[in-house]
Amino acid sequence: MTQGVATAPLPQPAKPGRSYDLPQSGWMKARERLAWLLVAPSILVVVLVALYPLLQSFRLSFTNARFGSTRPELYVGFDNYARLAQDNVFISALGHTLVFTVASVAIETILGIAVALIINSNFNGRGVVRTSMLIPWAIPTVVSSQLWRFMYNQDNGVINDVLVNRLGILSSPVAWIANPSTSLSAIIAVDVWKTTPFMALLLLAGLQIIPGDVYEAATVDGASKWQQFWQITLPLLKPALLVALIFRTLDAFRVFDVVFVMKGAALDTITLAIYARQTMIDEQYLGRGAAASVFIFFCIALLVIVYSRLVRVEET
């Protein structure tokens, strides 16, 4: 994932399109002209290196384009998409991506709420906890993937050592990453480690704007802590929770780094993004790979629409 995108805030509905009084004074006119001058460079960059390549991806997905081929590209309609649907590797990549997304987001959300509640209670040293939680977020995904690969190591990894030699929970060391029955779970655990703190910090910000007197009133009314959590905390936390869920789901669905560093394009953990890159870059099937990446794009667009509906329902 890319941190910059992950940290990008939620689109806020732009100010309702009220028609501004047309600038009359020279100063106002100068400001309108200035506005366009100022946004022009950014728009140029966005259009040239983001929007144009995006449209190009759509176009390529309907062609048989290949890298380094001199043969002219042909329009092939939905052939690439049809091939994807018949490709077992693509289907299993879709499966892994769905499992990864649902499992990691669900675990991160539950743990994130728990951790946020703990930090939100007022105790000495909460600053230390908050600081320590920024560390997994700051460590590059490539580095954290390597660190966990080292810890998962079958022969002399610390995780097997603790489970086998110290606690005796397992009778023999497990090849967590190499073994297809544990590999995806092991990778999900790494993602949970890396992003639960981020989730918790977003939720903590949501918790901190809930006024304390709501709880005092509830306590006076005899509500138990458990009731207060379900009746007060959770409903009031919903907006922050939805935003955090959007970020995490979008990020999880396009997962590349952690899986690729730990397993490459191995078939037991391949994800959609790895499949798309493999097809486009390594196998040079630009058209078919573009179809896979457009598929990812539409899944994510769908998620954004569904979530923003939820947010809107929440607001009305």
Added chain:
Amino acid sequence: MATTTAVRPVMPDTAMISGTRQWSLGKVINRILFWILVVFIIFYTVFPFAWALLSSIKPNAELFTSPVVYWPSAINTTFYQFVLANGDFLLALRNSIVVSVSTVLISLALGSLCAYAMGRLQFRGKTPVMYLILSMTMFPQIAILGSLYQMIVNLGLYDRLPALIIAYLTFTLPFTVWVLANFFRAMPGELEEAAMVDGATPFQAFIRILLPLAAPGLVTTGLLAFIAAWNEYLYALTFTQTRARTVQPAIASFSGNTQFELPWGNILAASVLVTLPLVILVLIFQRKILAGLTAGAVKG
């Protein structure tokens, strides 16, 4: 407040965990459980990096024993010496610095101009511009990987640093615009009016008055953009090979003589070297970073 606590030392409020304010046995157990949880959270988040740090200074023999040797018997710096004498790694380090710093500077320069217009000025077409920029923060990197790759190859930028700088702008620039626009919007309107009265042009008002006031926002967004560029892997892996390779793909592809004999000491030393500056930066600027990360979430 409950009177039972008055004679006790002020204890932290475990609002979510304990139900009563009486010092029963249950309360004490709750306290202990609470602190165990807190310690566990800190341990869980910090351990992997601490373990890498510790392992990277172990003598080579103690790195590969079973049962694991937890505390090194002596400090061994050979892994660091090896990595710092490794030309490929030093080149990657230099490349990462150039790419990240350039990305930050360009994002801030273009982004602050655009953000000022978005945050302070009224103009027709503002809403479509905002949606265009925001939609760029949503789509996945992989969606443009192939066509960007093609574009970069055609422009002769493959395995060159500008390729990465251009590619990184796709995610740092929209983010910068968004956060800074919120920053400018929150400033009082009298600022420009005062400047106008003094005969300043709108652009002078921006450069002389608003931009300096936005310095904290520039630091936050610059920092977040730096971290994003420094940590990026997919584009770096795809658009570079040797001379423009950055640290992330370099660390990911550290290899030994055989596939089964990974040079863990070197990998860990390199990992610590590229992460430590980041961790220190984050610890110094943690308040700013937290504010930047949660700015959108709370309002949303």
